[in-house]
Amino acid sequence: GEDVEQSLFLSVREGDSSVINCTYTDSSSTYLYWYKQEPGAGLQLLTYIFSNMDMKQDQRLTVLLNKKDKHLSLRIADTQTGDSAIYFCAETPGGADGLTFGKGTHLIIQP
Amino acid sequence: DTEVTQTPKHLVMGMTNKKSLKCEQHMGHRAMYWYKQKAKKPPELMFVYSYEKLSINESVPSRFSPECPNSSLLNLHLHALQPEDSALYLCASSPPGSAEAFFGQGTRLTVV
Numbered sequence: 001g002e003d004v005e006q007s008l009f010l011s012v013r014e015g016d017s018s019v020i021n022c023t024y025t026d027s028s029s030t031y032l033y034w035y036k037q038e039p040g041a042g043l044q045l046l047t048y049i050f051s052n053m054d055m056k057q058d059q060r061l062t063v064l065l066n067k068k069d070k071h072l073s074l075r076i077a078d079t080q081t082g083d084s085a086i087y088f089c090a091e092t093p094g095g096a097d098g099l100t101f102g103k104g105t106h107l108i109i110q111p
Numbered sequence: 112d113t114e115v116t117q118t119p120k121h122l123v124m125g126m127t128n129k130k131s132l133k134c135e136q137h138m139g140h141r142a143m144y145w146y147k148q149k150a151k152k153p154p155e156l157m158f159v160y161s162y163e164k165l166s167i168n169e170s171v172p173s174r175f176s177p178e179c180p181n182s183s184l185l186n187l188h189l190h191a192l193q194p195e196d197s198a199l200y201l202c203a204s205s206p207p208g209s210a211e212a213f214f215g216q217g218t219r220l221t222v223v
Binding site for chain 2: 044099
């Protein structure tokens with residue numbers, strides 16, 4: 001199967017920017033996604049980017065896509081304690097139904 | 112209504128029990144999914160229903176049996192599960208022509 005790679009942990013100070021990185025493997029994915037999961041909860045779709053775009057900004061969130069390197073990143077500006085969660089990137093390999101998720105990055109906020 | 116609702120939120124069952132997980136959405140989405148998520152792992156796709164027809168079955172054991180009675184409902188019937196099947200079971204749905212998936216809060220299943 002395809003592997004979507006992410007670092008397991010990221011620690012940032014409150015107020016700083018967080019950058020979460022992801023490397024995916026299927027260049028035919030039409031969309032790439034970022035999901036947030038808080039403890040004991042389901043997944044919340046944060047944002048997504050169409051594969052022919054380089055960047056998408058949505059309030060505090062900025063997604064960058066480097067299709068040549070199959071690298072996706074999520075920048076969270078002015079990180080707050082409420083941003084503490086696990087962040088999953090996801091793709092739709094082969095454009096098929098259903099998502100393949102990365103292993104998730106646990107974002108830890110230091111006061 | 113912009114939610115995917117899953118019931119029950121928690122379920123404890125024995126290995127000889129039969130139980131069902133339920134998922135409901137009223138957003139007009141025509142694709143519905145079951146995912147399994149073990150602790151500290153990403154969700155893994157189990158089944159996809161598209162227009163109430165099973166389109167993807169990711170080699171899931173037959174002790175898991177999905178059912179899509181109509182476009183708003185998705186069930187997962189459980190029978191003779193093993194302790195290693197304990198996990199968070201997530202339902203999701205997508206609008207027609209879109210791959211955005213909206214997730215429910217999940218059912219936390221414990222098999223004893």
